[in-house]
Amino acid sequence: MNKKQIAVIGSGMIRKEEIRNLTENLGEKLIDNDFRIICGGKEGVMEAVCKGARRSKNYKEGMIVGILPSLERLDANPYVDIVITTGMSYARNQIIISSADVVIAIQGGAGTLSEIAFAWQYDKPIIVLKNTGGWAEKLTEVRLNERKREPIIGANNVEEIITYLKNTFKT
């Protein structure tokens, strides 16, 4: 069976060292638990999650996918294994989200907001890491519309995210 694909989305710029550490830690733990990471392939949260992923002892080449808005492979951060160039600008957000089993948001500005909105529409479970600011924080426990589905889940820390994923997929 294929590895579960976890989209990690968030700001393209990280200002606080603490958030960088959290995101790297998330990347490491996702790989420890044998998930594949899908992200936008660029800087900030995207780079941190990829960098952390490479640190895991369970890391094997091919576990980190970056889906870029541009046609330019060099836009990818150096920790991405598989670079998908879409040439479709932010429309690539749809591809990241629709390819994911679960979507995890950290911090996040307008781009992340569009991805969370897509995730809601495509009925993907959405977990936001609380206390990281940005849209991730604002949307904790929020429902984006009246559709009957699981609300956006707020996690207090990386461990809660991993527990959620293990409960969801390993049973």
Add this chain to the structure above:
Amino acid sequence: MNKKQIAVIGSGMIRKEEIRNLTENLGEKLIDNDFRIICGGKEGVMEAVCKGARRSKNYKEGMIVGILPSLERLDANPYVDIVITTGMSYARNQIIISSADVVIAIQGGAGTLSEIAFAWQYDKPIIVLKNTGGWAEKLTEVRLNERKREPIIGANNVEEIITYLKNTFKT
């Protein structure tokens, strides 16, 4: 000079007659003032704005553009003049937004939220009609991230929207 292109976005379903009337009125007034309407081409707010547009005495064939997510022209509401089928699912939201001079949101769920987020990223002026509920209402005067740009503008009624547009483009 080409007509200014105004994207009108919002829920695919309207529950309150009052919002339908407001939206139809917006469509009519946009055409009265010689703007072109760009929308998602489907039901709800999209259909109401197109229906109202056709009612304007200034309406001429070609002023109403619907950009569909599907490849199926029959998904368009009957008031659209020009049906663009994208076959790209919600990625078509990028096309609606990037083609607009100004984006107006009425009510709106997750799809509208993704469009507002795109509009923010593409630096489009965004006006939300207040008191219509949904994301339009929640995002009044909000800034989606730290980017230095005009915040989301809240309009109390259709007249304020038209005044904004006239001030912006007719000077």
Add this chain to the structure above:
Amino acid sequence: MNKKQIAVIGSGMIRKEEIRNLTENLGEKLIDNDFRIICGGKEGVMEAVCKGARRSKNYKEGMIVGILPSLERLDANPYVDIVITTGMSYARNQIIISSADVVIAIQGGAGTLSEIAFAWQYDKPIIVLKNTGGWAEKLTEVRLNERKREPIIGANNVEEIITYLKNTFKT
């Protein structure tokens, strides 16, 4: 009933005056017969067909649609009425083709070839103007695969194209 939408595709650069004249003439005749023109919005065949269209006495604002690969409206030629910016590079070819009732190819290089291939897959009638060189000429009467559908039609001149369109849609 909506105007029929005719995609006109072809090279982004025209080298022979004769082809420019033919293409402008096609644009004029399409509008004379009340069709809407959809094209890639840029130079070469795209610009010539739009320029000719504006010359028709039947031309009304809104009859010429340009669907651009970029996010930059200024990439459109000056004869386009409605500029759709996709930001999706050549993936926008799908949008031009799927939005058309009939696809007409003049001359044409690799981009046009991809559009003809899309037109074949989306089951759109395809007419190539013979003796204009490029892929339009090479594919006259060709079947792109074994699918049971009308082969690519070769037209000897603009009049034959218009006759085909009138026979197809006006009966």
Add this chain to the structure above:
Amino acid sequence: MNKKQIAVIGSGMIRKEEIRNLTENLGEKLIDNDFRIICGGKEGVMEAVCKGARRSKNYKEGMIVGILPSLERLDANPYVDIVITTGMSYARNQIIISSADVVIAIQGGAGTLSEIAFAWQYDKPIIVLKNTGGWAEKLTEVRLNERKREPIIGANNVEEIITYLKNTFKT
């Protein structure tokens, strides 16, 4: 350094056992030589190349990427490791091609033709396996337009393809 990404494109249906065997053999040899395979993720040539890839002793999970036109992961053939759902219909062809270092075509109908045209425009080296019929065969040594670039390369067999790739990337 990342693995080189080789797009393998071709018909969604294979009629001759010989072509299936050739394609499976190509998949196996690509993985033997440590390339990553990118394909459309579906049946026919796409499935055969993935199936062969899994047979290689060098195969490791993550070496086979399928980029689907739909939003439906179950449309992927069972040999794909990483399923990217685009929801963008044939516009996904751009993503397959632009993400590749080299494009290899086997047999192929209209869809493959659009991919070869994209590959030409994105300046990707294109190798067609001769004697497999379809567009792969017809375009051997052909130049799609006047752009100064390497013409489409015809390979007589899988070995020639592998030799080309090794010469290109291993020096």
